Amino acid sequence: SAVISQKPSRDICQRGTSLTIQCQVDSQVTMMFWYRQQPGQSLTLIATANQGSEATYESGFVIDKFPISRPNLTFSTLTVSNMSPEDSSIYLCSVPDMRRGETQYFGPGTRLLVL
Amino acid sequence: GENVEQHPSTLSVQEGDSAVIKCTYSDSASNYFPWYKQELGKRPQLIIDIRSNVGEKKDQRIAVTLNKTAKHFSLHITETQPEDSAVYFCAAVTGYSTLTFGKGTMLLVSP
Numbered sequence: 001s002a003v004i005s006q007k008p009s010r011d012i013c014q015r016g017t018s019l020t021i022q023c024q025v026d027s028q029v030t031m032m033f034w035y036r037q038q039p040g041q042s043l044t045l046i047a048t049a050n051q052g053s054e055a056t057y058e059s060g061f062v063i064d065k066f067p068i069s070r071p072n073l074t075f076s077t078l079t080v081s082n083m084s085p086e087d088s089s090i091y092l093c094s095v096p097d098m099r100r101g102e103t104q105y106f107g108p109g110t111r112l113l114v115l
Numbered sequence: 116g117e118n119v120e121q122h123p124s125t126l127s128v129q130e131g132d133s134a135v136i137k138c139t140y141s142d143s144a145s146n147y148f149p150w151y152k153q154e155l156g157k158r159p160q161l162i163i164d165i166r167s168n169v170g171e172k173k174d175q176r177i178a179v180t181l182n183k184t185a186k187h188f189s190l191h192i193t194e195t196q197p198e199d200s201a202v203y204f205c206a207a208v209t210g211y212s213t214l215t216f217g218k219g220t221m222l223l224v225s226p
Contacts, residue, residue, distance in 0.1 A: 033214075041219075042218045042219050043214075045213070048212075059116075092159075094214075096212050101212055102149075102212055103147075103164060104161075104212060105161065106158040108157075109158055
C-alpha cells in the first residue's frame with residue numbers, strides 16, 4: 001500500500017483562524033479523499049480531490065469552509081477556514097489502492113483542537 | 116445515498132471468546148465492503164474486505180460474511196486477544212471508492 005503522510009500531526013488553533021493540512025503520498029494517485037472524524041465518532045467524507053479539477057464536496061460541506069487544492073498526483077491540501085470549536089476533529093486523507101481501486105488507505109490524521 | 120447501520124456500539128468479551136459485529140446497508144448497488152480497525156490515537160487500518168460476488172472470506176482469526184439479499188454483512192473474530200481491543204468500522208462502497216462508514220463498535224477484550 002502507499003505511504004501517506006500528513007502535516008501537521010496536531011495543532012491547537014484560535015477560533016476565527018484557518019489551518020491548512022497537507023497530505024503527501026509516495027506514489028501517483030488519481031483521487032485523494034478528505035475525511036473528518038469528530039471526537040468519538042465515525043468517519044465522514046468531506047470531499048474528493050482530483051488533480052486538475054475542482055474538488056467534489058459531500059452534502060453538508062462547502063468549498064468556502066473547506067477549500068481543497070490538488071496541484072499534482074501526489075499531494076493535496078485541505079484548509080479549515082474561519083474555525084470554531086465545532087471544527088475540533090481529526091482530519092484524515094486517504095488514497096485508493098493502485099491495484100484495487102475500491103480499497104482505501106488512510107494517512108495518520110491531523111488532530112485539530114479549536115479554542 | 117448509502118446508509119450503513121452497525122451493531123453493537125460496544126462489545127465486551129473475555130479473551131479466547133468469539134466476537135461478532137453486524138452491519139446493514141441500504142443501497143443494493145453497493146459492491147464492496149471493507150472493515151477497518153482503529154486503535155486509540157491511530158489511523159483506521161484495513162483488516163479484511165469482501166466483494167459483492169463473494170459470500171464469505173476468512174483470514175486467520177477473522178472472517179467476514181455477506182448476505183446480499185438481506186443487505187447485511189458481519190465481522191467474526193475468533194479466539195480474541197487483548198490486542199484485538201479497538202474500534203471497528205464497517206463500510207460500504209457504491210460506485211468507485213465512495214466509502215460510507217458505520218458508526219463503529221468498540222471491542223474490549225479482557226484478559
